[in-house]
Amino acid sequence: MDFGFCLSPSSHVKMDTIDLTTFNRLKETNPDVNTCIACGSCTATCTAGNFTEMSFRRILLMLQRGKEDEAKKLIQHCMLCGKCTLVCPRGINIRKILLDITR
């Protein structure tokens, strides 16, 4: 219930109202995005991830929870080395998906 005022903004992800346009568009060309099992291999191997908050698994989740701006901010740390794609146990074409998100 939103009465239009509160002391601090709600941290709840409001699944009823979030905008999933980007994720749904991404899903059409990359059905792989559904198959992530959040193992974290991509983040663990990520060179940028050692120095920044970069995490592909988190970026996918951000898009599914309506945090597109935050996701696009994180992607800027990616150096497109493709190590994440090599280690993904589900065979997700991560490098391509990252490029597609920013396109």
Add this chain to the structure above:
Amino acid sequence: MKENILIIGGGAAGMEAATQLKKLGLTPIIIEKSEALGGHIAQWDRLFPAFHPAKDVVAPMLDGVKGIDVRLNTEVADIQRDADGFKAALSNGETINAKAVVLATGFDLFKAERKQEYGYGIYNNVITSLELEKFFRTGKDERINNPQKIGFVHCVGARDVKVGNTYCSKVCCTTALKQACEMKEVFPNAEVYTFYMDLRMFGPGYEDLYLKTQKDFDVKCIRGRVCEVSEDMDGRLVIKAEDTLFGKPLKMTLDLLVLMCSMEKNKSIDKIQQQLGIANNSDGFMQNRDMYLGLNGTAKDGVFVAGTCTAPKSLPDTIAEARSVAVEVFNYINNK
């Protein structure tokens, strides 16, 4: 003399054990408290991981027990040891002598209303996994009216100290994903979410089902346990959970919530179990001799166990145990 083997329970374990015992030349007698053989599995529509019709598995099992002495609507009222083995008094007044007893008494489904925060029995649109299976079987459930947002809650009554069940119920994860896919088949435009803590895809083909659930059926698996359910003014369900992968609390409105109820020990057999001197294990199920080589044995001579009376099990596990108990009983009779 006829070597009578008393089998208590006419579900998958009892039927399969009886079939095999008969083939080994013994005389099994099945005591079933309900009006039909088949147990829980006969109430199921399709089985994981490959959506196999349950009746295609139950029918051959029913064929197997043809010609075997089956007492329906009957319970064992009293059981005593005598010089020849066991003497069981049945609820119909009859007395049966047997050389050995096989407990194949199965499980009870967790009563979902005990997890009050999920609102089963309070809100109309909260149903159990068994009720959903009945809907798949009959196509009828007045609570299921073209739902567009459907949620599944895993581990209801399992891995939960507060209800006294610390164990994993083993089959609910795979069943949830199977039922989620089936809901997408019936309602292709619906959005289906499952709320899990871990997805325990332990068997052959189960992990493939998980991939299929994600890829082909677009079911959204959210890691986090639903903590509370309430109803809004339109009678829809508002649920709260934490997306623990995202690290944020999450709120969502649903048209239907399915609770994946765990297995609990079937307590209607407690008296007979006590008379036989069989203790419970720490999960409240029957204690078998040991968990590696003594799966079908118990602390008591001549008393055997098979199936879900000792722990939650899948159907293949149960059938394997039913077959092995037959060999155990056969060896016991022949080495006496």
